[in-house]
Amino acid sequence: MTSRHWEWVFWIAAIAIPLLFPSKLLLINEIAILALFALSLDLLLGYAGIVSLGHAAFFGVGAYAAGLLAKHGLTEPVSGLLLASAAAAVIGFLSSFLVLRGSDLTRLMVTMGVALMLLEVANRFDTITGGADGLQGVTMGPLLGLFRFDLYGRTACAYSLTTLLVLFLVARRIVRSPFGLSLRAIKGNRLRATAVGVPADARLVTVYTIAAAYAGAAGALLAQTTQFVSLDVLDFHRSADVLLVLVLGGSGYLYGGLIGAAIFKLMQDGLAAWTPQYWQFWIGLVLVLIVMIGRERLSAGARRIWARLARQHAGEQPS
């Protein structure tokens, strides 16, 4: 079976699973949102080599933007999603200048600082954001004017999965374009990339903005499908979780975030149902074991598929 087939299998499964497990739609919705969020981080980490411990900043901006739009009259989901994503992109563009330079550790801390500052700001302006009580009174209109967001999560799940698929295809297009290749060049060796005429700073600003827009879309999906926004969307653990998810699935081949999100959420959900008080222990143990056994070994299979896939596309070098 060739890699192209694998991709088909993956997406057919993604569409079939909600149909087969109609009782898990809400969980699948959350997985899709987390997957999109991890995909956005993959664009940064896997392709441009920028580490971030503050990616929740854009997730949160998107969520609040979508929530506030819906609260103040714009209840149409798709336009809300686009506007929220644009809002996150603006913040992403502005903060991208902070991460152009510095070591990994500096970048981790700066991105984290930005996210935490936004959290404090959101808490401070509680008349707008609802502060620690959360944004109340978000009601969404029906999707495309036809499908109401129901209690069972049917609309929510279909909406999130579709958004994920569309944005995934766009992301794939981006990373295979000359722009995407130039990012890999910068990641590989910034000095050399600059020497052959790649405007490194401009490229990094662009990809950071795109990733922010993606994260904003994920945040907007969460706000719209749960019809609720709390300060938690900006919290540190959100940034840390998404990084864990991406590392779990493996970065640099786009599917990592998606696979990681599914594994992480299923594990969390299963363990929390099992032992509501101490599930954290088992998650911790799994993480430790994964590292001890070797993450590389575990995700090697997935990577091999990707490598084959990359080779298939004529004219492209597997990096």
Place this chain on the structure above:
Amino acid sequence: MLTILFDGLAYGMILFVLACGLAVTLGLMNFVNLAHGAFAMAGGYITVLLMGRLGVPFLWCLPIAFIATALVGAVLERTLYVHLYSRPHLDHVLFTIGLVFMAVAAIDYFLGAQQQIIRLPQALQGRIEVFGISVGIYRLFVIGVCGALVVILQSILAFTRFGSRLRAAVDDARVARGLGIDVNAIFALTFAVGSGLAGLGGALGAEILGLDPTFPLKFMIYFLIVVTVGGTTSITGPFLASILLGVADVAGKYYMPKLGAFVIYALMVGVLLWRPHGLFTRRGAR
């Protein structure tokens, strides 16, 4: 005003004792140990248990907390951490976050999720006037202990053979190895001492910072700030960064209570943009 400065100083001192082990680990082995806070928590809980269940006096608990966590640190270093040094940073993050989750849940399981309270000896409670400023006796005690520790650590680094080997290893581990310095052994010892210091900091800080199972997650951010702002090439860098952070945090919350922790995050981002490798990094070093 001066009271605020004093409180900030005490707070910063504790942060330093908690975080200096992390700075050394990061500088020496380039290992991102997010589980550092778990050692601090262990120290705090050891103190609580010793005092509460066995009636050990508080002052005796401090050295015990130091030694016990240092031993735990040494064991973990030899059995688990040692396999991971050559791995990428992201593996370190995954592994140590996993350890933190396990520690949090384990403490919760055995001792419950509530805030633990340390009852200080009578002599350390209350306030006194020093040069016209009213200060808490316990905070004064903390500043004394931590100040002494700083002096001891600094003199070990500056004047002993071990210190010079350690400095050499931090500056360039590869060359140090080439010169016949056993970097791994130095590291194991430093890791144990760093963990022990975290444990001591946890014991000292339980009174001021509070102690519950989420401690390692809550203060992880602060430790990281201390380390990045202070740089990892010396003891003085993290020390000054801790003091700065402590004072800024306390003063920020006093004068601008609405903005909460915004002040310290802004300060950190500002410093890192101005000096990406930390405020107090020596020139020529990493």
Place this chain on the structure above:
Amino acid sequence: MRRRAVLGAIGSVALALASGGAFAQDTVKVGLILPMTGPFASTGRQIEAAVKLYMAQHGTTVAGKKIELIVKDDTGVADVTKRLAQELVVNDKVAFLAGFGLTPLALATAPIATEAKVPQIIMAAGTSIITERSPFIVRTSFTLPQNTLPIADWAAKNGLKKVVTLVTDFGPGLDAEKTFEELFTKAGGTVPEKLRVPLRNPDFAPFLQRAADAKPDALFVFVPSGAGSAVMKQFAERGLDKAGIKLIGTGDVTDDDILNDMGDVALGAITSHHYSTAHNSPENKAFVEAFRKAAGGMRPNFMAVGGWDGMHLIYQALTKTAGKTDGEALVAAMKGMAWTSPRGPISIDPATREIVQNVYVRKVERVDGQLFNVEFATFEAVKDPAKAAK
């Protein structure tokens, strides 16, 4: 832990079988959503223990139906609470949603209760507006205005003129602050400074320093369950007690769960609250003893009693509807219900679905070597003043 895990696995398999099978008609499921991990885990533990104790004492069969409890951990995060509630309603077909450790968690779930027509029993959260967010919400805990009223009254009548307030910056805290200021200034007092501490990662030292610098007669405090000891310690360490500043507040700050560990600093604190472990009644003595035995020596606090009464409400409502689980009928059955709880006589206000209860003014004293909130004055059958004003 391993044995627990195995039991848990068996339990969840059994649950999976039961949820799909023909038993569905004969079981009534209660979804209990609580913060079992994270900073507010102690709330979850207290409520879970009380609910399980109630079920152990009163059996699991009500009106011919078997009661099945499903406990979920929301980690204190609102969107998780909402999803869990949604899943419990859709997949497990629960007849009741219960728990809700913090105000945001209860508010986030309100739309689910309304849409699914499932009664939502608030066992912990204390902001006044919660019950107005859905006609299916019934509360067995308390409201902050309810608990603030007596202490504001007491403060004004006992010669306190100048009181600084210190509250946690979220719904209940703002409720407490507003109620206290209104009542206290109406009675002739002044509130020179109102301090708000963030909900997450609070550090009380700078705020208490501000309070000390304002030199008030007393400091009024509201913090969520569990955070009281930190306030108490800093209060003494800042020398506020030596400066003659009284500590008053709602009973959350002298939470029974951790009061005894606070030590002498807590002595003399005056609070008003709806429940004290030391409440003197035969019902309470039996409750405290059984709870301690079941929960490994833990003292029941006001969270536990909220859970206990919530379960009582569920049992009684089911009895009244003869086992029918129609949400509207259940809520109708709950309205106006009255009984004697360990905390004293309580009832559900038929108009607002809000609890009506005695609120006691208490002082922390040492009894038989342990610290307790000893009640010395009673305000009988207090309705939520925030709703009464409307």
